[in-house]
Structures are given as structure tokens and as C-alpha cells.
Amino acid sequence: MELAKFVQARLRRQLHIQSLGPNEARIFYDAGVGVLSVAFSLAFCRQFLPVSLTGQVLPLLALPLLHLGFNYLFGIYSRLKTSRGLVKVVALFGGAAAAAAADLAMGSSIAPVVLWLVLVYPPLALARLLCGLPYSRHKKLISIAVNHRGPVLVIGGAGYIGSHTVDLLLQSGRSVRILDRLMYGREPIRELLENKNLELIEGDATDIAKLTQAMKGASAIVHLAGLVGDPACAVDADFTRHTNIIATRMAREVAQSMGIHRFLFASSCSVYGVSDKEVCETDQLNPVSLYAQTKIDSERELLASVRDEFFVTILRFATVFGHSRRPRFDLVGNLFTAQAMTDGLITVIGADQWRPFIHVRDLARAIVKVLDSDPAIVQSQIFNVGDKRLNMTIQQLAENVQTVCGRYRDVRISVANNPQDRRNYAVSFDKIKSVLGFEAETLIGPGIDEMAFHLQNGSYRHYREQVYSNVAMTAKALSQFQDPAESAHLYAPLKVS
Numbered sequence: 001m002e003l004a005k006f007v008q009a010r011l012r013r014q015l016h017i018q019s020l021g022p023n024e025a026r027i028f029y030d031a032g033v034g035v036l037s038v039a040f041s042l043a044f045c046r047q048f049l050p051v052s053l054t055g056q057v058l059p060l061l062a063l064p065l066l067h068l069g070f071n072y073l074f075g076i077y078s079r080l081k082t083s084r085g086l087v088k089v090v091a092l093f094g095g096a097a098a099a100a101a102a103d104l105a106m107g108s109s110i111a112p113v114v115l116w117l118v119l120v121y122p123p124l125a126l127a128r129l130l131c132g133l134p135y136s137r138h139k140k141l142i143s144i145a146v147n148h149r150g151p152v153l154v155i156g157g158a159g160y161i162g163s164h165t166v167d168l169l170l171q172s173g174r175s176v177r178i179l180d181r182l183m184y185g186r187e188p189i190r191e192l193l194e195n196k197n198l199e200l201i202e203g204d205a206t207d208i209a210k211l212t213q214a215m216k217g218a219s220a221i222v223h224l225a226g227l228v229g230d231p232a233c234a235v236d237a238d239f240t241r242h243t244n245i246i247a248t249r250m251a252r253e254v255a256q257s258m259g260i261h262r263f264l265f266a267s268s269c270s271v272y273g274v275s276d277k278e279v280c281e282t283d284q285l286n287p288v289s290l291y292a293q294t295k296i297d298s299e300r301e302l303l304a305s306v307r308d309e310f311f312v313t314i315l316r317f318a319t320v321f322g323h324s325r326r327p328r329f330d331l332v333g334n335l336f337t338a339q340a341m342t343d344g345l346i347t348v349i350g351a352d353q354w355r356p357f358i359h360v361r362d363l364a365r366a367i368v369k370v371l372d373s374d375p376a377i378v379q380s381q382i383f384n385v386g387d388k389r390l391n392m393t394i395q396q397l398a399e400n401v402q403t404v405c406g407r408y409r410d411v412r413i414s415v416a417n418n419p420q421d422r423r424n425y426a427v428s429f430d431k432i433k434s435v436l437g438f439e440a441e442t443l444i445g446p447g448i449d450e451m452a453f454h455l456q457n458g459s460y461r462h463y464r465e466q467v468y469s470n471v472a473m474t475a476k477a478l479s480q481f482q483d484p485a486e487s488a489h490l491y492a493p494l495k496v497s
Contacts, residue, residue, distance in 0.1 A: 023077055030071060030124060034064030037119035041112045049111055059106040063116055067099040074098075088128040096121050151175035151197075152371065153218040155205050155251065156225030161266070161317075163188045163325040164364040165222060170195050172368060179203060179214035180225070184467060188326035205247040211254050220262035221255050222367055223248065226294075229330060230270070230421065232474040233291035239474075244294035249301050256310050264370055265302055267295045267316045269356055269384060272425040278391075280428040281316070281382045288422050303380055311375040317363055318356035318386030318427060322447045323454055329463040333357060336398055337448050338463035340405035341455040349416045351395035356427040358386040359442035369436050383432040387440035391426040397444070404448040408456055 038060055071077060074095045080088055100117045104110060152169055156162045157178030169176045170192065177199045178189065192198055203210030205225045215221070226244040227233045233240040248265065255263055272279045273286035287293045295316075302312045321333030329338050332355070336346045366385045370378055392400075395415070402411045432438045442450075454460060460468070 023081065026077060027068060029127065030076075031064055031068060033120055033123050034067045037116045038063050040119060041115040044115060045109075045112045056108050056112070059103055059108045060112055060116070062106070063099055063103050063113070066102050067096060067120070070098040070102075071095040085129045089125045092124050092128065093121060096124070150217040150219040151177040151199065152220045152222060153177045153179060153214055154222045154224060155179045155214070156223070158182055158184065158186070158189045158200075158326065159224060160228075160324045160326050160328050161320065161360055161363050162222075162224045163192070164360050165224065165367050166192055166198065167325075168361075168364045168368050169371075170197055172372075175199075177201065177214060177218060179205060179210065181205075184326050188324075191325075206242065206250055208250065208254070211250060212258075215254055215258050215260060218255075218258075218260055220264070220371055221251060221260055222264045222266075222371075223251055224266045226266075226298075227291070227474055228268075230289040230291045231330070233289065233294065235474045237290060240290055240294055244291075245297050245301065248298040252302055252312075256307060259309075261309070261311065262371065262375065263302065263310065263312045264367060265298065265312065265314050267299055267314050267382075268292065269316050269318050269386070269425065269427050270423060271296050271299075271316065272427065274422060275425045278426045278428050281384055281431055299382070311379045313370050313378040313380075314382040315366060315370065316382060316384045318358040318384070318390065318429075320360050320363060321357055321444075321451075322359040322361065322442065323450050324360050327460055327468055329460075329468040332394065333397060333401070333444075333448065334451060335463070336401040337405060337451045338455060338460075340401050340411045341408060341452055342463060344409055344411055346398045346401060346411065346413045347416065348394055348398045348413055350421060350424075351393065351398075351415050351417075353394050353421070353424040354391065354426045355394065355397070355423070356384075356386045356425075356429075357390040357392065357397070357444060358440060359447045362387075362440045362442055365441065366432070366436075366438055369438055373436055377435060381435075383436070384427050384429050385432060385438070386427055386429045387443075388429055390440060390444060392444070400444045401448050404445055405452050408452055 042057070042060060071092070074080070074091045076088070076091055076095060080091055083091075096117055100113050103113050152174050154162050154166050154169070154176060157166045157176070158180040162178070162180070166176050166178060166189065175197045179201050181204050182202050186193070186200075189198075189200070193200060201210060201214045203214070205211060205223075225247060227240050233244070252263065268291070270289065270292040271285045271287055272283065273288040273292060275283070275286065285292075285296055287296055299314050302314065319332065321331055327334070329335050336348075339346050363385060366383075370383070398413050402413055405411050429438075455463075
């Protein structure tokens, strides 16, 4: 049943190297070594040995398949995945020897089969021993049972996307825990805090004590914290790397150590930078900002040396827009709407540049959908999160905003041709649609209209206030980061009671 489930899940995913999970990588490696060993054995015997191979090619070609089958029966791809290196080495020899014996029983000559066995075993055994070295000093951590229950921890759960995500998780009946430094106060989640299934831990994601406390007993991590957007990340490079890369590395290490089952990371379609074609998850990345580079570095941190029972999923978000409990007006869709409703003038810079857009509620839906999915389907996967219907130029976005907000007041568009932001990309969302069945529910028109309604009814203060800008709030956080008294405790050893 386990093998059938694995095959069924694998067939639903795209077939390329980047989509391989840890266990799939083992199978792929073993199959490759087996095939190469057969090819070398056949060539060597034909060239140097007086052995007739007539009628034996097909049985010899079956060796790699027999080998994978016996490896599975010996538990190499199941119960022995987290065993000690010595146990794996013995089991690997048993699988290879059994495959060789079966092939001899099918009528193969002993010489090529023995040569295959001599060739195939050392690289398989050595690979397992080398891969086990990083964990050989942490046997207790390896043996920790994976926690399939417990609350979902949302790091950055009081933010623009996080507050929607927490709300949707609570609606689905889950227990939720938030770790957030509350730069914007408790107001965005005040109503949610009345839910008995929600727990709040106030603290920084790079505070090891707070991070460990927040992850205790959790079943899944949704990592939404960090500096977002090119302007905010450009304020200070060291602070950006600290907040976006170091925090992710710490979260991964603590989560693995504590036996947490799932890890979802919020990346960005900004990693594609500039492209003349519609880009997908396997296309070359072309970052044109520090923000995009930190997302790429964080993705690599998470996907490197992933253990079998630690299911990492990378979600590359399209450019988000829409109303949230914690509003933002430094996002182009939200900014255009605020300009239209407040000033009656939309200022467009880089009119011909393409962007993918997605409503903030739909991002929360995508996160929940990944958590609801079979782990085998999303393990070590990267998904662009968006909808092809929301790929458009900045000019087209402005025209959509003008149409919607024109119902409330007169709106003009002013176009400038000196963009500082060089990003230009349309994105394919075929993978998330085909694998997870995800499509956007809120398109540009309804999403803009909702924001226009809130602006018309005074739900927000003036859109230029600092609280609505990540750049201004980043400058405030930076002053704390540079204060030794404020930051000294972040990496301090945990106190033992």
C-alpha cells in the first residue's frame, strides 16, 4: 500500500530533478548507479572476458529493477530511512546480493553479475555513510517522533498575510499559535484572540528562546515573517539578511530538532526578476534586488539536506493586494486604489512591466490547501501561487483600478517612464492548479472594489502614514536591531531551570 501510494502521488507531480523528495532522490540515485554498473559490466565482459553474453542482455538489464525491488523489501526506502549508517550498509548489501542471486537464477552468467555487484555496492554504501555524518552526533534528535498533531505555528501571524491565514486556519477547526513581534500592535488580531484555539507568543523569530517556546508541540510551521518588498529590504543589507535568511535557518533547525511535521515557507515570484516569457517553477531565477536574493537563499537553506519526515514546501507568492486586518499601502494594487480614492490621480511608473497578482485571502487559501494535502505530494516542492487570469501590466492594473474607483469619483491616470523597479515577468500557475486544484476566487475587480469601499467609509487613516508602509516600519525595527541592549538576548543560550 505504501509503494502504491508513493507511485500515485509521484505521478501527480512534474517529473524533473528539482521535484525530487529525499526518498525519491535515493531511488533515483540507486537506479542510476545500477544502470551504469550494468552498462560497464557488459562492456567490460565483452572486451576482456571470454564469456558469451548471447541471450543474457535482457536478464542483466533487469538487475537495476530487481535491485530497487529488493531494496524496498529490505526496508531501505521505508523503515530503515533513519537508521544508523552501519545498519543501512548491511541492508544495502543484502538488497544487492539478493538482486544478483535472482538474476543468476534467471540464467545470467556469473562473471557480469559478480562484476555488477562489485561495482554497484561501494557507491551506494559510501553515499549513505557520508549523508549520515551530519546527523551522527544527534541520534536523540533523529529518534524524536514526528508530531502529527498539535497547533499550526504561524510565524508572522499578525501581519498582512498572516492575519488572514490565522483566521482561515481557525475556521477550518485547527488550533493555531502565533509568533510575532507585534510591530503593528495587537489590533490586527484582537478579534481573533477571542478564539480559544488561538495562542499568541510575542517575540522575534530570531530569539531562540521564543522560537523554541513557540514550536513546542506544534505540528506544522507557516513561516510568513521577514522583511517584504524591495524598498524595505534595501534599507539595510545586514538587517535584511538577519531577518530573512538567518531567521529561516534557525526556524528550520529548531523545527527539525523538535520533530515538527510540515514547514511552509513564503517566498516570492520576485525571484524571477526580468523575463520575456511566462516563467514556471523550474525556470532560471534572475533576482534584481536584495529582497529576491534573500528569498532564493532562504529557499536553498530549506531544501538542503531535508530529512524524510520533514516536509518542506516553498510557496512563491504573486504580488499580493486587497483588504486585510493589517492594511498595507506600499503594494502597487493597494497604492493605486488609495491614490484613486484619496487624490483622484493614479501615478503609474513602468506602465509596460508585467506582474502577477493575487488577493491576500487567496494566499491564505493556498496555505491551508497545502496543509490539507498529502505530504508526499508537496514534499520539497516549489509552487507559484497565483492565477493566470491576474497576470497583467502595471498600466492594465491602473486601468482596472480607474474603472472600479470611477464609480465613486473621477479618477485620472498619470504615466511616468523612469521606473526604478526593473522587474518584468508573467508567471505560470499551471503546477499549483494541476497538482493542488488551486485557483483564485477573488479577481482584480472585486478585490479593488472591496478596498475602495473601505477607503470610502473611512476604515483606514491616510494611506501615506508610516504604519501602512513596510519601509517606515523597517527603519524603526532597524534602530532596535542596532541597539546592543535590545538585540543581545536574541542569540543567548537557553536558560536551564
